[in-house]
Amino acid sequence: MESLSPGLPGCKKCLLREAFPADYEKYVAGLLTRIPPGEKAPEPLYAQRLETCRSCGQLSSGTCMGCGCLVELKAAYKKEKCPYRNW
Numbered sequence: 001m002e003s004l005s006p007g008l009p010g011c012k013k014c015l016l017r018e019a020f021p022a023d024y025e026k027y028v029a030g031l032l033t034r035i036p037p038g039e040k041a042p043e044p045l046y047a048q049r050l051e052t053c054r055s056c057g058q059l060s061s062g063t064c065m066g067c068g069c070l071v072e073l074k075a076a077y078k079k080e081k082c083p084y085r086n087w
Contacts, residue, residue, distance in 0.1 A: 013054055015072055016062025024062070028072050041078040049075035049087045056086060 017024035041049070050071065058065040062072060066083035074080045081087070 011061050013059055014061060015050060015054065015059075016070055017072060019061045024072070028070055031073055032076055035076055039077055039079070041076055045078065046075055049082075052082070052086045056084065058084065 011019035015024075016028060053059050053064065053071040053075065056064075059071065062070055064071050064074070064083065067074070075087070
C-alpha cells in the first residue's frame with residue numbers, strides 16, 4: 001500500500017493516527033464526528049477493535065490489507081465486521 005503522504009514509508013502494525021497524524025486529521029477525524037450516534041460503536045468496543053487490528057498481520061499504515069478500509073473508520077461503525085472475523 002502506498003502512503004497517503006507521498007514519499008513517506010508505511011508502518012506495519014500502526015494506526016493511521018500514529019503513522020501519519022496529518023493524514024488522520026485530514027481524512028478520518030472529521031468523518032468520525034459525523035457518524036450518527038445510533039451507528040457508532042461505543043468507545044470501549046471501538047478501542048478493543050483497534051487493539052485487535054494492531055495485533056493483526058494484515059494492518060499496514062492504518063489500512064486493513066484484507067478489505068482495504070482504514071481501520072479507524074471501519075471500527076467506529078458498530079455493525080461493521082472484520083474480514084478475518086476477529087471482531
